[in-house]
Amino acid sequence: MTETLHEDETAATAARLLAHDTFDAKCLLRPVMDQTTSRWATLIISALITRPHRFAQLHARVGGISQKMLAQNLKALVRTGLVHREVAPTVPPQVTYSLTELGTSLAGPLTELIGWYGRHGDELLAAQAEYDRREAEGA
Numbered sequence: 001m002t003e004t005l006h007e008d009e010t011a012a013t014a015a016r017l018l019a020h021d022t023f024d025a026k027c028l029l030r031p032v033m034d035q036t037t038s039r040w041a042t043l044i045i046s047a048l049i050t051r052p053h054r055f056a057q058l059h060a061r062v063g064g065i066s067q068k069m070l071a072q073n074l075k076a077l078v079r080t081g082l083v084h085r086e087v088a089p090t091v092p093p094q095v096t097y098s099l100t101e102l103g104t105s106l107a108g109p110l111t112e113l114i115g116w117y118g119r120h121g122d123e124l125l126a127a128q129a130e131y132d133r134r135e136a137e138g139a
Contacts, residue, residue: 035076040065042110044073045082045099049107052086052098082106 021027035041040062047053047061059070074097077083082103088094099107117124 032080035073036080036082036106037110038073040069040073041077042114044070044077045103045107046111046114048083048097048099048103049111052096054094054096058097077103 043062078085084098084100086096
């Protein structure tokens, strides 16, 4: 009973802190969260922290991303107001991407998350290897 009460209090606190209830399946921010916290979006935002980039520079910086995925993610990030797309009136047009003020405010927490993976990478990989070993022994 006490555990349920504590869980209820925790849930109520979380609901008050969230402007939108992201735990609700109908939350309008869920698609935005999916787009902005994907593997590629996180890396793109992190790459843009240092300076604006052109498309080819971002493609070179974010290893493993296809041009199609980069274009899709940039379009989504521009749509959500996190990235600014500036087209210079040159021939051919030069397109530069930079973080907006909103994007900059998200970049810090996302970079912290990436840093956490860097700090705990060995532990995560060891845990996976141990799990796989136990699964193989049990099979």
